[in-house]
Every structure is written in C-alpha cells, then in structure tokens.
C-alpha cells in the first residue's frame with residue numbers, strides 16, 4: 001500500500017532531515033550566515049552613501065548657478081562709487097554690497113560643507129570596501145570548511161540516500177511531490193497520524209473537515225491547518 005511505503009520513506013528520510021537541520025544550526029553555518037549578513041549590511045551602506053554622493057553633486061551644480069548669480073552681482077557692483085551723485089543710490093549700492101558679501105559667505109559655507117561631506121564619504125566608502133574584502137576572504141574560508149563538513153556528513157548518509165532512491169520508485173510521484181513540498185516548508189514529519197480528531201503535526205482539531213474523509217486504516221487527507229497529510233492508523 002502506498003501509505004506504508006511513504007511512511008517507510010519518511011522514517012528513513014527523517015534521519016537525513018535531522019542531519020541537515022543539525023548541520024544548518026552548526027557553528028560553521030551560523031558563522032557563514034553572519035558573515036553574509038554583515039557583508040550585505042556594508043553593501044547597503046555603500047549604496048546609501050553613493051546615493052548621498054549623487055545628491056551632493058546635484059547640490060554642487062546648484063551652487064555653480066549661484067556662482068553665476070554672484071558674478072552678475074559683481075558686474076552691477078563694479079562701478080565707480082564717486083560717480084554716484086545721489087545719496088539714495090549710494091545707500092542702495094551699499095546695501096547691495098552687504099548682500100553680496102552675505103551671498104559670498106553663505107556660498108563659501110555651503111561649499112565647505114558639501115566638499116567636507118564628500119571627503120568624509122570617500123574615506124567611509126574606502127573603509128567599507130576594505131572591510132568587505134576582509135569579509136569576503138573570511139566567507140570563502142568558512143564556506144569551504146562547511147562544504148567539506150557537509151561532504152563528510154553526506155558520505156555517511158550515502159547508504160541511506162541510496163535506500164531512499166529505491167523506495168522512491170515504488171511510490172506515486174504525486175505523494176513524493178507532496179512530501180517534498182512539506183519538507184521544503186519544514187513541516188516535518190509531513191505524514192502524521194490522525195488521532196481523536198486532531199492532526200498530530202499541528203495539533204489542531206480537524207474532525208469536522210477531515211473526519212468524513214477518513215473511514216478505514218490507511219485512509220489519508222490533507223490537514224486544513226498545516227497542509228500535512230493526516231492518516232488513519
């Protein structure tokens with residue numbers, strides 16, 4: 001019967017699944033994930049810094065047009081003061097001078113701020129690059145270590161994997177597919193008993209939905225809660 005076969009398959013595969021899980025939570029794997037996380041954190045930081053650089057360059061372009069404005073101002077101011085015969089004109093000329101100086105001072109301040117920030121960003125990015133290079137090196141080392149570790153585990157599991165291959169041939173592909181879908185979602189074991197109206201996987205009471213579908217030993221149905229397959233034993 002199909003169900004017995006898949007249950008046998010599952011029982012063996014649970015050993016592989018357990019070994020995978022253990023490996024995934026090993027120090028080496030944790031370290032690999034941590035480095036990957038750190039690496040993408042720094043890469044995101046570089047992205048946001050280059051975005052800021054773009055914005056600063058846009059600001060610099062704006063300042064360039066402000067410089068044109070200053071030049072125009074200069075032309076207007078560049079007159080012989082002694083030729084001004086009207087006091088109100090002289091007063092307005094003086095006010096323009098003050099405004100001109102203010103414009104120069106504020107432009108200098110803005111320019112200093114932008115170029116200063118650009119310089120900071122440059123060295124920040126450089127530091128980040130260096131850190132990323134170091135992380136990359138560390139990542140390669142730990143990745144190689146983990147690969148070797150996994151090979152070691154896999155070698156030990158090889159006879160089991162071979163047995164599973166043989167068993168698989170006698171099981172409906174649809175059941176195998178269902179099994180691996182659940183396995184992928186870490187709903188393991190995937191095939192569980194239906195006992196007293198409960199799913200033995202998620203523990204939910206599912207007698208209303210599933211009860212009418214199960215009549216005799218070996219009947220099975222999908223749990224509406226966790227999607228595992230529940231069977232009558």
Ligand SMILES: [Zn+2]
Pocket residue numbers: 199200201202203204223224225226227228
């Ligand atoms: Zn369930």
